[in-house]
Amino acid sequence: MRKLQEVTVYAHRGASKYALENTWNAFYKACEFNVGIELDVQITKDGVVVVFHDDNLKRLGGKKYKIENILYEELKELKIGKRWSRRFSNAQIPLAYEVFQWAKEKQVPLNIEMKNSFSAHPEGPKILASMLEGLENFHVSSFNPHLLKEMKQLMPAREMALIIKKSIPLEAIRKMKWIDSIHLHRRLYSLSFLEALQEMKKNIRIYNIIGSEAAMKKIAPELKGIITDYPERITKKLRLPVKR
Template sequence: MYNELYVPVFAHRGASAYALENSFKAFEKALELGADGIEIDIQLSKEGIPVVYHDPQLSRLVGIKKRVNECTIDELQRFKLGKPWRRLFSSYKIPVFDAVLAWANTHQFPLNIELKSTILDNRGALVQMLQGLIIPKGSHFSSFHYELLEIVKQHMPQYETALITTKKLKWDLLDAYQAIDSVHMHKKYYKPRYLEACVASAKVCRFYAIDGNEKFLTNPHPSVIGWITDFPDKVISMQQRQ
């Protein structure tokens, strides 16, 4: 049983400590471990089709020096994913967003949909993606790019939007970011200054890079509405401690 201070846990790229990031195996593992949702990353193919992949470049998991948006969806679907010494025999493929969305809606498993940099080059594809979009209750959009969240808010104002913070963010002007409802921060920002800035601007927050050992997990600040972690089981267990 969760304690009264329990904060929802989103598995970062799925339960990525236990399976390849942004894969169906990682998503299913997150569900199995009791996560409250998953964080996924959206890039665009050359045609503007949303796919679930973190890096704009394919080098780390595919081993080629091309950008995601330089490849057609057919090319992207043929690539095998994984570390270099495992890639040849890997069964992992880049998921299409529509397939992940269908899976999430079937399980009513909330999504933290992070909009990545390749979308900046094809904003019309984001508008098309949003048209008629149905996502599980508790889902939201996040991005480092405020202009993408403005598009989401313009076309789908009912959905929560979260700005992922950088050093450039002017915290004293946080209330000027009218197209966002929340902020996502690295755990190093779990400090009174930033938490109070959220309160002052009437915004809530989530923290990422959580590993389950943080003392603040058992007594979270009232503005915190989510943890984002590679280890959902550990974070859930820590929160259950009285």
């Protein structure tokens, strides 16, 4: 039976309850909590990989451009933030390569979510795979199984995790031989589902956890990780050490 100490907590988009999501301040704060980091990567038209969640810039950048259609030159000076909050404003979009190198130096585990802009770029997966060479404690996740299949071909020894938001037949998962892990939305959590996935030898993580769910009262031994907006709350429940 897996010990609770082996469950890795990942701060969703960095410590996004304390700083603007997917920014350096959010990553620094997550590092203080001594947890892993879940972050999102996009690729620009000219093949530069950046850390950003949305496919377009409207919500945080005030522009209607899709990242896959613009050059990095148009992004690098852009200020992003939530317009109604000074605390969550006036940041810039990080370069993924710089975040990866920082995480390597700090020994921070990464959950790297590939967004669909990588499907629009002919060399997208190859560019990301080359950037990840030499990085050790990470896995790649995506809602897009085809992107994960391509990444698995490029990096066969690395873990690929399919993110699931709604029910999917177990047989469909079984056919995806390139999928090593499943990231389940908390709504899909059930012991029977976890046991079925474990029989397929899939790593299992749960996301969108806030800490009050029934799943947190007794951690299933099949569970390998928790992805949350509340890393400090979850580490306390798991009795994991938190840096101050």
